Amino acid sequence: MPFLERHMREANDVKSLLRDIRRAMDYAVPEAQRAGADDLVDQYRDDRLALMLLREFYSFLPEAAEDWAREILRIDRRQGIFLLALASGSGRYVYLVSDEGVEFHGDVKDGCLTDELLDFFGYESVDDFVRKATGELPNYEALNQDEELCPVCHAASGEYHELGCVVEICPWCGGQLVHCSCRHDQLGVDSIETEAQLLEFEAILEERGRIPYSPEQRPSFLQHESEEE
Ligand SMILES: [Zn+2]
Ligand SMILES: [Zn+2]
Structure with missing residues (x-):
């Protein structure tokens, strides 16, 4: 593995993240808030995404003044x-x-999306966004990556x-929608070749009712089922 890639990977493992966060916290957190700030880091000590977020926050404090993270809240999630x-x-x-990284988008009140x-x-x-983001929100919890996400497109x-x-x-x-011939039958064509046909098919599909992702669609889940028989 090339040096830089290895370096990046190591820098995003949980141990390195915790080390970076604690180092930055020594400069960022007011003394009186340190215990509370430590509690939050501890609560997410096994969650790489939350730790990536906390490292970003403590390394680049939004107000460039002493501050501490009290809570991580979930506004939304998609794929x-x-x-x-x-x-x-x-x-x-x-x-x-x-997984790809962390992007800062400003103060919630500013509607910065x-x-x-x-x-x-x-x-x-x-x-619409500001109303949701400034309202009451649930605490962020990690997804169980092995069970809850589509292994291919990451739909939850x-x-x-x-x-x-x-x-x-x-x-x-x-x-399987990409393998059966229903899309051609529905459009009355031998193959989908244009963007317009694809959009038309998407509309027909939505009218019919798409089937959302659920864990039993996972190939590994199906294997387990048949092994038990
Ligand atoms: Zn999918
Ligand atoms: Zn079909």
């Missing part, structure tokens, strides 16, 4: 990407967090797959 709010001594800040992100998480408007249990995901089940025949 393994979390929209989280970090409640600190000074305010509530929005972060986009996934791009149009692309508003769309992705299904908000009608900035106000109950969410729709990305269109084209091989795990999605066909609502007409119960087979």
